[in-house]
Amino acid sequence: MNRHSIVLRAANPAFDEGLAFARYLDEAAEGFFRFWFGRRAEHIIATAYTQPDHDLSYQNVNFAERDNVIVGMVLGYTAEQHRRSSHEPLERAAGRSNLRMRTVRMLFAPIMRIIDSIAPGDFYVQAIAVDSEHRGDGIGSILMDSSEDRAHANGSARLSLDVSAKNKKARRFYEHRGMIVESQWPKRLAIPALKFHRMTKVL
Numbered sequence: 537m538n539r540h541s542i543v544l545r546a547a548n549p550a551f552d553e554g555l556a557f558a559r560y561l562d563e564a565a566e567g568f569f570r571f572w573f574g575r576r577a578e579h580i581i582a583t584a585y586t587q588p589d590h591d592l593s594y595q596n597v598n599f600a601e602r603d604n605v606i607v608g609m610v611l612g613y614t615a616e617q618h619r620r621s622s623h624e625p626l627e628r629a630a631g632r633s634n635l636r637m638r639t640v641r642m643l644f645a646p647i648m649r650i651i652d653s654i655a656p657g658d659f660y661v662q663a664i665a666v667d668s669e670h671r672g673d674g675i676g677s678i679l680m681d682s683s684e685d686r687a688h689a690n691g692s693a694r695l696s697l698d699v700s701a702k703n704k705k706a707r708r709f710y711e712h713r714g715m716i717v718e719s720q721w722p723k724r725l726a727i728p729a730l731k732f733h734r735m736t737k738v739l
Contacts, residue, residue, distance in 0.1 A: 554582030
């Protein structure tokens with residue numbers, strides 16, 4: 537594929553785009569969001585996506601398109617934006633699923649707190665995903681380039697993200713882009729499925 541055929545654009549607060557975002561987000565998180573919210577996960581996330589001032593808002597999303605069709609997504613924000621983020625849009629969107637959401641959040645609080653450890657001055661990439669049929673075409677690199685551009689525009693000193701220890705392919709991709717493993721979490725747990733690497737890059 538010609539990389540010039542890919543158009544990168546900021547997301548819009550449209551519910552249909554939110555559904556696409558929700559699918560990519562859950563894929564990047566290896567099914568965690570569907571587990572978190574249940575069968576209505578895509579609807580809940582898409583509804584919250586249309587609202588401003590929280591981590592999963594359209595404000596923090598860039599899409600990659602080919603022939604006016606979305607083929608990839610990246611979600612990222614600064615440490616300060618995360619600090620100001622509200623859970624209210626997700627809780628309101630969850631409605632009757634709110635009890636499930638709160639229960640899962642409580643049970644997995646140690647894992648979910650990993651995002652709260654974003655260092656001041658970092659631009660954090662929470663999720664990046666590309667349609668399976670377009671992987672290997674350079675779209676992931678285009679999306680990461682856009683994250684670095686946004687990081688520079690926000691005056692961030694570093695790019696950071698968390699990657700599952702078992703996802704060696706993703707880790708190699710980030711290493712190829714100059715990111716290094718800064719730490720791992722949790723430090724003592726030996727189960728790869730529940731272990732994450734914090735990777736960073738000085739900008």
